[in-house]
Amino acid sequence: MTDALALAFDFGLAALVLIVATWTLLTRETAAAAVGFVAYGLLLTLVWMRLAAPDVALTEAAIGSGVTGTLLLGAAARLRPTEAAAEAEQPGKAMRFVVALLCASVSAGIAGTILMLPDPAPTLAAEAAAALPETGLGNAVTAVLLSFRSIDTLLETVVLLLALLGVWSLAPDRVWGGRPGPRDGAYQSEVLTFLAQILAPFGIVVAMHFFWIGADAPGGKFQAAAILAAMWILVQRAGLVDSPPVSRRWLRLVVVAGPVVFLAIGFLGSATAGAFLAYPEGYAKPLIVAIEAALLPSLAAALALLVAGPPARTE
Amino acid sequence: MNGAALFGVIAAALVGLGLYGLIVHPQPLRKILSFNVLGSGVFLIFGVVARRGAGAGMGGDPVPQALVITGIVVAFSATALAVALLLRLFEETGRASLRSDVSNANDEAGGNS
């Protein structure tokens, strides 16, 4: 009985996801599409929970839907004057029909492959569970991120850094090294100030909670960093604090510190435990906590600065 | 059909939808949006594979889930860079169009950075 109810819920959720995705992709206004994308991201969070992946659900809600949605909504608002010109460039009906057929065949191919996946499914869950006690962690996903596949996490933090460099390099010469984002005089409002003053401390506490319990329960530094970045964005939009100029040394140190510490611990591992990013016996948990603690401020700063954009004002 | 297979089919549909939006929309921001939908569909496929690999006391295989977390963060950084490029293009040419004849016309008319 409960299986049938669960399946009915899954069907309802799947239908809702498809409807919202289709609406997002076919609606006229770009700002409406951005809002639809945020709603789509939140529905995907529910899908991830149904797929028994709470860490991914948290990341999708925080980064996939929250931070990306902020970015896209801000860009859609700034690009509003180009809407009319873009409308004129739409391809004709015949072209769209052909493209729709091609995309439908791609979808059908992927769906067919998924339905023909081998059963029983190959899985690494048993190996992960067996190797978990060595790392001292209770959350298998955190163990995979920071111990079994820590090279992926290292490269991911470097990718964030490179994206930030790319965004900063897009500043025009006259504001090179200046403050990102517009001065938020337009957003000044007591309501926003009130919201920022109430939410920001609470958000910081919640972020620290996520960071700390990530070792043994769903959570972790990516979700915590996204919440911290969101709190900073809120406080900056309310006008309570201004974006720092990107030429400031302390800002650059904060952003770089995380990957540097990660690399240093990696080289320490190659010196003491025989392989890059290997952890010496018994030191796994403290080293993992050290990496996470170093990465948290860097990730939060990188995420917030990526949303803020390239420098737009001189100091 | 159980829940995981259903979401697998949905993920395939999302990939097709995202691909359609990516090809058809002329506005680059809509393309970036569709690319994100496409990416989320691919991540869902990973999630379905993870769910099918449940065992050893866990609800899903942790390795694909960790890969998806990495993927979401990387997709965000790619989106941020793409949006920054698009906004810079808009500031320089006053249009958000990828058609080369449009931006070339603006350059020849004397606009420069």
Place this chain on the structure above:
Amino acid sequence: MTLALDVLTVVAVSSGAFFFLAGTVGFLRFPDSLSRLHALTKADNLGLGLIMLGLLPRAGGVGSALKLIAVWLLAQVAGAAVTQLLARAARTAGPPA
């Protein structure tokens, strides 16, 4: 006792869902932004409160129940602030052309 709690859950969540439905109908039918905001805030607040009330007996312990209440309070604060900002923007923009 559990039967009474189950009945409470079903009744509260169903009426909460009904209020959300009513709010959405108002959102779709009302002519301009301010009246739509009015429909959404009144109905959705009541709906969210009822759903929270219905979910409280299902929470596994005092800690989870407190977290549910915290989520509800956060949604209230965020919703109230965002509604104020939207209404301010709608009033500045003036009536639709």
